[in-house]
Amino acid sequence: MFNLSGKVAVVTGGGSGIGRATAKLFAKQGAKCHILDLSAEQGAHVVGEIAAEGGVAISHAVDVSNQAAINEVIASIGKIDILVNNAGVAHVGKADTTSEEDFDRVFRINVKGVYNCLHAIIPVMSQNGGGVILNLSSIGAVVGIADRFAYSMSKGAVQAMTLSVARDYLAENIRCNCICPARVHTPFVDGFIAKNYPGQEKEIFEKLSKSQPIGRMGTVDEIATLILYLCADESSFITGCDYHIDGGFIKLNN
Known part of the structure; x- marks a missing residue:
């Protein structure tokens, strides 16, 4: 089950954390992984880890908020079957304590970064008969979390983009879902x-x-396992959904 042999996957923010765990698991299941990360060093390290385990991966040092740079990287890859939009940043602050600079930075990476990858990769998937997109949202998009104004805003936007993409590209055989982790x-x-x-x-x-x-x-491996399921053929009837992987945070907190 969950065999990704012959699949090409792009994982943003794949140099550490959830992205690293996802790239390693995808490669273990047979996918060729392209790791997009701001840090060339971290990306190369994960590529080495994957190679040591018999997998195939390529690292690209790129800023997801730079559309021209993303377009260039995606054009160099060719066929893409899976996109995991994982790259993102956090921020502590309320509406009146968040500076314009910090708000713009969170938006640029967490929202525009996702858009840039969607904009570049959806046409590639359409031309190749379809694909799967998995976006990383957060419980912050679903419930109110203190002092996370800009971050929650950005993850709410990710959820909205997920629904739009899922609806707009049904005919192109492109599925799009998101997950909402609690603290990992x-x-x-x-x-x-x-x-x-x-x-x-x-x-x-x-x-x-x-x-x-x-x-x-949560652990990064627990998150990666859910991502694998939603990107594998076994979940082919699932699109336009958000999955809470939160240790009971949303439903069980009183």
Whole structure:
């Protein structure tokens, strides 16, 4: 099951965290993975990990918010069967404490970055008879989370884009879904806590972990497994959906 042999996948933000876990799992299942990441070093490292496990991957150092650069990379790849829009940034702040600069940065990466990849890759999929797109949204798009104004805005936009793409490209055999993770333990989370809560790392990590009713954060491998299912042929009847993978955060928090 979940065999991706012969498939070509593009994973943005594939140099670390959820993107890294997804690229490695896709390659293990037989896909040729193109990793798009701002960091050439991190992308190359994941390519090396995949090669060591017998998989095939290629790294492209690129900023997803730069449309011309994305267009150039996608044109060099050719056939694409799967797109995982994972690249993104977080931000702490309310509407009146978020600067214009920070708002624009979150929008540019989390919203325009997704658009840029959709804009470049959908025509490729259409020409090749179809494909699958998986966007990374967040529980922040579904429920109110304190001090996450710009981030929640961006993930709400990702959900809206998911629905539009799913509806608009049914005839081209392109499926599009998104997932909404709660907190997932990644190096990004550790760095985020260290930067915003210096000296309180252990306390904040425990607090964030316990905000999920299940009592812990998710793992990158758990997220990657759901992504694999939604991008494999076994989920061919699923499009226009958002999946909550949140340890009970949305339904079980009182």
